[in-house]
Amino acid sequence: MRKQFFIFGITFLLLSIIITYHYKYSIFFPLTVFALILLGIANSFQHKHAILRNFPLLGYFRYLFEFIAPEIQQYFIERSTDGKPFSRNQRSLVYQRAKNIDATTPFGTQLNLNHADYEGIKHSIYPAPVNEELPRVIVGGPDCRQPYSASLLNISAMSFGSLSENAIVALNKGAAKGNFYHNTGEGGLTDFHLQGGDVTWQIGTGYFGCRDDHGNFSAEKFAVKSNNPLVKMIEIKLSQGAKPGHGGVLPAAKNTEQIARIRDVKPFTTILSPPGHSVFSDAKGLIQFVAQLRELSNGKPIGFKLCIGHTEEFETICQEMIHQNCYPDFITVDGAEGGTGAAPLEFSDGVGMPLEPALIFVNKTLVRFDIRSKIRLICSGKIISGYSVLKAVALGADMCNSARGFMFSLGCIQALRCNNNQCPTGVATQDKMLMKGLVVTDKSERVYHFHKNTLHSANELLAAAGKKSFSEADINIFMRGDEFKKLSDLYFPDILGNALKE
Numbered sequence: 001m002r003k004q005f006f007i008f009g010i011t012f013l014l015l016s017i018i019i020t021y022h023y024k025y026s027i028f029f030p031l032t033v034f035a036l037i038l039l040g041i042a043n044s045f046q047h048k049h050a051i052l053r054n055f056p057l058l059g060y061f062r063y064l065f066e067f068i069a070p071e072i073q074q075y076f077i078e079r080s081t082d083g084k085p086f087s088r089n090q091r092s093l094v095y096q097r098a099k100n101i102d103a104t105t106p107f108g109t110q111l112n113l114n115h116a117d118y119e120g121i122k123h124s125i126y127p128a129p130v131n132e133e134l135p136r137v138i139v140g141g142p143d144c145r146q147p148y149s150a151s152l153l154n155i156s157a158m159s160f161g162s163l164s165e166n167a168i169v170a171l172n173k174g175a176a177k178g179n180f181y182h183n184t185g186e187g188g189l190t191d192f193h194l195q196g197g198d199v200t201w202q203i204g205t206g207y208f209g210c211r212d213d214h215g216n217f218s219a220e221k222f223a224v225k226s227n228n229p230l231v232k233m234i235e236i237k238l239s240q241g242a243k244p245g246h247g248g249v250l251p252a253a254k255n256t257e258q259i260a261r262i263r264d265v266k267p268f269t270t271i272l273s274p275p276g277h278s279v280f281s282d283a284k285g286l287i288q289f290v291a292q293l294r295e296l297s298n299g300k301p302i303g304f305k306l307c308i309g310h311t312e313e314f315e316t317i318c319q320e321m322i323h324q325n326c327y328p329d330f331i332t333v334d335g336a337e338g339g340t341g342a343a344p345l346e347f348s349d350g351v352g353m354p355l356e357p358a359l360i361f362v363n364k365t366l367v368r369f370d371i372r373s374k375i376r377l378i379c380s381g382k383i384i385s386g387y388s389v390l391k392a393v394a395l396g397a398d399m400c401n402s403a404r405g406f407m408f409s410l411g412c413i414q415a416l417r418c419n420n421n422q423c424p425t426g427v428a429t430q431d432k433m434l435m436k437g438l439v440v441t442d443k444s445e446r447v448y449h450f451h452k453n454t455l456h457s458a459n460e461l462l463a464a465a466g467k468k469s470f471s472e473a474d475i476n477i478f479m480r481g482d483e484f485k486k487l488s489d490l491y492f493p494d495i496l497g498n499a500l501k502e
């Protein structure tokens, strides 16, 4: 192709000179052709990009198409029920609820319900009245001196750094209006989180906001910040579903001077938090740390967040709680299907337990050790609708967190650019120009409405199942497609042929 490029380029250049000379056009045209030929020559001799070496100018189209592939996929190819990680239908649901407009769909389901994977709620012929009040849950075990009344749905951990300043402020103001909490994420507690909304302060392995000069946990700094009245709960981050066993990642492009100052790190370098904590390295140390944070914060609810890996490790933590007679006030279970700003693909695709089995396991284990009543169970992992809230509660959760649901409510379009600072909606970027697109006053209203309308939908589903309160919801209100397969075997025995006769 290089030979063709040279032949075509020189012919085109000569033609452009002749046309320009003949018709007395501006010299700009042949000069542009000449510049492109020079660029092509430079490309054909460079060693880094094979495509540009072989196709000196056309090769650029590959980069262009690769850059806009997510948009092409989303706008021209994707159907309403596809789209990953969230389908167009799921995203639209959040947008409509956030805008507080009609969130109904016409004409019936687009899903294939006669399928083993189908999942639905068993409604009752005698529905309960719909509760107009949004459900709340008290968090605070036996050792807690400042229990907190939390909403059933809250904003999951997302740091300032991963999200923009405008996004954090809009989330916090929405939380303030709707009376639910906003988890800071591991990037530290900043002024943007202190806009009036209730805060859960997350402490990750980098101890951002409460670290000493060597990057170790600083009890003094923690004590000052944790006693801020807006900080209602403290969460120790052990792991996150999208990258369990891997520390947090803040790409260099997003580590601006402002963020570096808040986190006490070098600006414009990639910040990798260590995979594990330096304060403890076993269950005994973890539970001691829970006790230490409780003392330093004057008895605020303390919990930890994890994605389940080795189940025995969780059992050991339970034994240690009993041994030390010290219980976290809450445990947050994050499913492996959870989101992230940036993670290695191997970790997102192939490490950790998904939410459903993890939640069932943690709930049952706490019951088995007879400590379930002392601890609130929070969960996260693709919770964006009333249905997913109700299902999480039915599987054993007391409360839910949503990260990407609230991102959609801020206007996120799933452009999949959180990791390169080019988020076009200003949600997950530190680019000031892009951030301007996100207007805080407008988006905080959407955050408020998404929360309210989603919980209202959960209330309606609960009532349809004939239940008056979330404490009555258990897995028996759900049915699955594989059950019908068995039922149809019973009702239509002919299809079993001889197998049944035997």
Ligand SMILES: Cc1cc2nc3c(=O)[nH]c(=O)nc-3n(C[C@H](O)[C@H](O)[C@H](O)COP(=O)(O)O)c2cc1C
Pocket: 156, 157, 158, 159, 162, 163, 184, 185, 186, 187, 202, 237, 239, 240, 241, 248, 305, 334, 335, 337, 338, 339, 340, 341, 380, 381, 382, 383, 401, 402, 403, 404, 405, 418, 428
């Ligand atoms: C942009 C982004 C940043 C996140 N940052 C954190 C974090 O700092 N700490 C953490 O524990 N989880 C973090 N998470 C994970 C979420 O808190 C949540 O556990 C996970 O995304 C599952 O919820 P979802 O399915 O509603 O998104 C982040 C997720 C996203 C999408």
